[in-house]
Amino acid sequence: MTAYVLRRLLQMLPVLLLASFAIFAMIYAVPGGPVAVIVGENAGPEEIAAAIRRYGLDRPMAVQYLDWLGRALAGDFGSSLHSRQPVLQLIGERLPATLQLALAAIVVALAIGIPVAIASAVRPNSWIDRLLSGWSALALGVPTFWLGILLILLFAVELHWLPSASRHVPFWQAPLDALRSLALPALTLGVYVSGILARFLRASLIGEARADYVRTARAKGVPERRIVGLHIMRNAMLPFVTIVGLMMANFIGGAVVTEAVFTYPGLGRLLIQAISTRDYPLIQGCILVILIAYMLINLLVDALYAWIDPRIEYR
Amino acid sequence: MRDGLISLGRRLLARRGAALGLAFLALVALAAAFAGLLPLDPLGQSVADALKPPSSESWFGTDELGRDILARVVYGARTSLVTAFGAVLTAALVGVPVGLVAGFYGGWRDSLLMRCIDVLLALPNILFAMALIAVLGRSQSAALIAVGVAGIPGFARIARAQVMTLRSLDFVTAVRGFGGKPGYIMFRTILPNALSPLVVQAIVLASIAILLEAALAFLGVGVPPPTPSWGEMLRTGKSYLYEAPSYAVLPGLVLTLTILSFDTIGRALTAILDRDETDASGATIGGRR
Numbered sequence: 001m002t003a004y005v006l007r008r009l010l011q012m013l014p015v016l017l018l019a020s021f022a023i024f025a026m027i028y029a030v031p032g033g034p035v036a037v038i039v040g041e042n043a044g045p046e047e048i049a050a051a052i053r054r055y056g057l058d059r060p061m062a063v064q065y066l067d068w069l070g071r072a073l074a075g076d077f078g079s080s081l082h083s084r085q086p087v088l089q090l091i092g093e094r095l096p097a098t099l100q101l102a103l104a105a106i107v108v109a110l111a112i113g114i115p116v117a118i119a120s121a122v123r124p125n126s127w128i129d130r131l132l133s134g135w136s137a138l139a140l141g142v143p144t145f146w147l148g149i150l151l152i153l154l155f156a157v158e159l160h161w162l163p164s165a166s167r168h169v170p171f172w173q174a175p176l177d178a179l180r181s182l183a184l185p186a187l188t189l190g191v192y193v194s195g196i197l198a199r200f201l202r203a204s205l206i207g208e209a210r211a212d213y214v215r216t217a218r219a220k221g222v223p224e225r226r227i228v229g230l231h232i233m234r235n236a237m238l239p240f241v242t243i244v245g246l247m248m249a250n251f252i253g254g255a256v257v258t259e260a261v262f263t264y265p266g267l268g269r270l271l272i273q274a275i276s277t278r279d280y281p282l283i284q285g286c287i288l289v290i291l292i293a294y295m296l297i298n299l300l301v302d303a304l305y306a307w308i309d310p311r312i313e314y315r
Numbered sequence: 316m317r318d319g320l321i322s323l324g325r326r327l328l329a330r331r332g333a334a335l336g337l338a339f340l341a342l343v344a345l346a347a348a349f350a351g352l353l354p355l356d357p358l359g360q361s362v363a364d365a366l367k368p369p370s371s372e373s374w375f376g377t378d379e380l381g382r383d384i385l386a387r388v389v390y391g392a393r394t395s396l397v398t399a400f401g402a403v404l405t406a407a408l409v410g411v412p413v414g415l416v417a418g419f420y421g422g423w424r425d426s427l428l429m430r431c432i433d434v435l436l437a438l439p440n441i442l443f444a445m446a447l448i449a450v451l452g453r454s455q456s457a458a459l460i461a462v463g464v465a466g467i468p469g470f471a472r473i474a475r476a477q478v479m480t481l482r483s484l485d486f487v488t489a490v491r492g493f494g495g496k497p498g499y500i501m502f503r504t505i506l507p508n509a510l511s512p513l514v515v516q517a518i519v520l521a522s523i524a525i526l527l528e529a530a531l532a533f534l535g536v537g538v539p540p541p542t543p544s545w546g547e548m549l550r551t552g553k554s555y556l557y558e559a560p561s562y563a564v565l566p567g568l569v570l571t572l573t574i575l576s577f578d579t580i581g582r583a584l585t586a587i588l589d590r591d592e593t594d595a596s597g598a599t600i601g602g603r604r
Binding site: 014015018140142143145149152253256271280294295 | 430431433434437438439440441442445446448449450451452522526529530533534535536546549552553556557560563564567568570571574575578579582
């Protein structure tokens with residue numbers, strides 16, 4: 001197991017190196033280059049000269065990259081050009097909000113997706129299967145920002161049940177407040193993901209239902225409820241773990257649109273703000289952190305998958 | 316090949332969902348193409364008529380500057396469809412050759428190209444697009460490129476998988492035996508036989524491209540105003556949910572129906588091609604359908 005995880009970490013290195021170079025080189029592609037990024041486009045020659053000296057911009061690009069990478073590895077992503085706060089601190093403030101939303105959305109997605117998948121897989125191609133497949137298509141096709149707006153119109157504007165803008169309230173401090181604030185964004189994201197989960201689980205349930213062990217169980221007279229609930233479910237849930245993990249990883253930065261609809265203070269919104277104010281150190285830091293989190297969660301999911309399914313060998 | 320396309324079209328129309336989707340897309344495309352002939356003005360402002368609900372005069376109501384929302388939805392269709400079409404084309408023009416070369420030669424070329432594709436896949440689409448726009452600045456061409464780049468991996472992977480199954484078949488070996496050069500074999504022999512799954516991918520990608528373009532505009536980094544765009548209308552409409560709920564709801568409905576139409580057609584095509592594959596397994600190999 002340890003060897004497997006170590007080898008996977010090693011395999012991540014080339015992708016991470018390529019990506020980190022692309023993220024670093026980003027500011028060279030901006031019109032005016034890194035100097036314009038730091039001092040702004042309308043700076044005088046003296047300011048430019050000072051910035052070049054201070055940030056060592058006259059060194060070869062490869063040297064600058066290694067320098068930047070070394071500091072990033074030590075956790076120093078520089079400071080925001082606007083607030084002057086360390087980039088890592090800004091990111092650290094937003095990360096708990098993003099994780100809390102991701103967890104809540106996964107709970108919603110599982111609560112909708114699993115029953116939908118079972119109901120349609122029990123009788124494939126029946127009217128209920130077709131109806132529920134329509135639901136999955138709808139859940140995937142409706143843009144989250146439009147669904148979010150519809151939910152705000154219903155629950156905030158019409159019924160006054162829930163707030164239209166969400167804040168981050170840590171769940172362990174005030175569970176009820178946190179749930180009120182999370183309800184609409186988590187529902188918006190959760191509905192979308194429930195479409196993916198339902199489609200996937202339905203296919204794998206139907207696949208498992210054709211397996212030999214199911215026929216054997218039927219021949220032995222095992223009740224149908226027990227066959228579906230125990231035998232088929234257990235095997236179909238295995239690949240499902242991977243999908244749920246991938247979705248989690250996606251939420252770290254990919255929930256940006258939902259965060260924008262509900263003005264939720266997550267990592268994605270920090271990145272949009274950074275882009276609209278052209279705060280490049282913050283943009284680079286956000287993307288790098290999201291990328292690393294994404295890859296680590298993927299690795300964790302694969303390791304977990306191998307751990308819960310004893311048939312898989314770590315090779 | 317033309318006969319194949321016609322029969323594919325017929326079988327597509329036989330499916331109710333796909334036929335409805337095609338009809339809706341035709342309506343949107345025609346309205347976008349001939350918008351200039353319609354009595355619609357997307358830019359004319361009249362502050363006295365701001366935020367009016369839908370009426371017989373303006374079917375979708377008016378926005379915060381008194382502009383006709385239906386007119387802006389119709390002109391916004393132009394923005395959406397042109398960006399989506401351009402993005403799919405960009406993705407195909409880069410992704411297909413990358414996949415062909417990687418799958419045809421294998422070895423270090425394959426490893427190198429596929430590692431680059433992995434980097435594109437290492438971030439959620441929307442983030443990648445936003446990062447590109449942070450570099451390129453905000454414009455319609457930036458949105459087009461950002462959405463297009465997000466579509467490259469899909470084309471590359473499908474083209475690669477197709478080459479790898481087709482390259483060892485007899486008809487490819489025959490062309491090789493006649494002295495066909497690698498470029499000729501990849502683009503003239505293999506590519507025409509791999510078209511069907513690529514066309515399906517293009518349609519699937521079109522729905523993703525329209526969604527992504529609208530999402531970027533909704534976040535305020537897409538096609539800049541005053542060019543009408545569906546995402547931008549949702550973004551502004553969201554500020555007037557209490558005064559004019561239809562402002563955000565109706566453009567969003569058109570956007571959603573467009574995405575669902577592409578998605579339905581894409582899934583119907585996949586189902587038809589899958590059935591062909593099962594029917595043909597063992598009978599004919601790689602023949603032009």
